[in-house]
Every structure is written in structure tokens, then in C-alpha cells.
Amino acid sequence: xxxxxxxxxxxxxxxxxxxxxxxxxxxxxxxxxxxxxxxxxxxxxxxxxxxxxxxxxxxxxxxxxxxxxxxxxxxxxxxxxxxxxxxxxxxxxxxxxxxxxxxxxxxxxxxxxxxxxxxxxxxxxxxxxxxxxxxxxxxxxxxxxxxxxxxxxx
Numbered sequence: 633x634x635x636x637x638x639x640x641x642x643x644x645x646x647x648x649x650x651x652x653x654x655x656x657x658x659x660x661x662x663x664x665x666x667x668x669x670x671x672x673x674x675x676x677x678x679x680x681x682x683x684x685x686x687x688x689x690x691x692x693x694x695x696x697x698x699x700x701x702x703x704x705x706x707x708x709x710x711x712x713x714x715x716x717x718x719x720x721x722x723x724x725x726x727x728x729x730x731x732x733x734x735x736x737x738x739x740x741x742x743x744x745x746x747x748x749x750x751x752x753x754x755x756x757x758x759x760x761x762x763x764x765x766x767x768x769x770x771x772x773x774x775x776x777x778x779x780x781x782x783x784x785x786x
Contacts, residue, residue, distance in 0.1 A: 641740055644689035644701065649677050651698040652691065655727045680705075688721075688748040692728075692737045700728035700737035704745035706752060715756055721749040723759040738768055746772070 644652055653673055680687040688704035703725045711718040723745050728737045749757050760781050761769050 639694045641692050644691050652701050655701050690741050690744040699732040702726040702741035719754045721754040721757045
């Protein structure tokens with residue numbers, strides 16, 4: 633656990649599941665916040681907190697409440713010039729409760745995931761930025777890529 637003027641930053645444990653899922657639900661529109669994804673996310677969370685070589689789940693507490701979290705997941709792929717070992721970390725679900733924004737929580741969480749990515753010998757860190765988050769990522773050295781991120785919902 634790291635303590636700074638932002639409050640304690642630590643890795644999530646299984647007992648943090650419900651609070652973290654609540655934060656994740658804030659990332660979605662009201663219509664999407666409920667539903668079957670929560671069951672799958674709860675199962676994924678429970679498995680992932682015990683897998684520090686492949687998943688990093690930092691969080692920040694204030695007043696005994698979890699107020700911010702992020703996810704880093706290791707993705708193994710074919711080695712290439714931008715990823716010589718084929719080890720990329722995906723940063724996702726960076727979220728801070730609205731009343732705790734502007735205090736540096738997002739920055740602390742992203743720096744924690746960057747440090748973890750380096751510790752597991754990842755070649756790069758990828759993310760999809762919201763317009764609100766892009767300034768933070770720019771300041772931390774992330775750059776736009778020429779390939780747009782696309783998806784197909786199955």
C-alpha cells in the first residue's frame with residue numbers, strides 16, 4: 633500500500649468487489665449500468681485479484697471509501713516492432729467518484745499501472761481515452777496512434 637496526500641493507494645482484494653463494480657457501473661449509461669455484465673464482471677474480478685502477473689487493480693480510498701480505481705491487463709500477442717516481446721498492457725476503467733475528481737487520483741492510478749507494466753516486462757501500454765481523460769494521458773506521454781480503435785459487438 634502506498635500512502636500519499638491523495639489517500640491510500642493499494643491493490644484491490646476480493647472484499648472490494650462490490651465497491652469496485654459500483655465504480656465501474658458509473659462508466660456506462662443508465663440503461664447499460666444494470667444487467668448480466670455485472671455477474672460476469674464480479675466473477676472476472678474475483679479471479680483477477682489473485683493474478684498479479686496478468687492483472688493490476690489499483691484503488692484509492694478516502695475516509696474508508698473506495699473513491700477511484702483502474703485496471704491494467706496483460707495482453708499477449710505476436711511480437712512486432714512496436715512490441716518486441718508481444719507483451720502489451722491494456723489500461724481500462726479509470727474512474728473516480730465525481731466528488732473526488734480533480735485531486736490527482738486518476739494520475740496516481742495510471743502511474744501505478746505504468747509501474748506495474750514495467751515490472752512485468754510489458755513493451756507498451758494501450759488505452760482508449762475519453763475526451764475528459766485525454767489531457768491526463770497526453771501529459772503522461774501517451775500518443776495518438778494512426779490506427780483507430782474499432783469494435784464489433786458479438
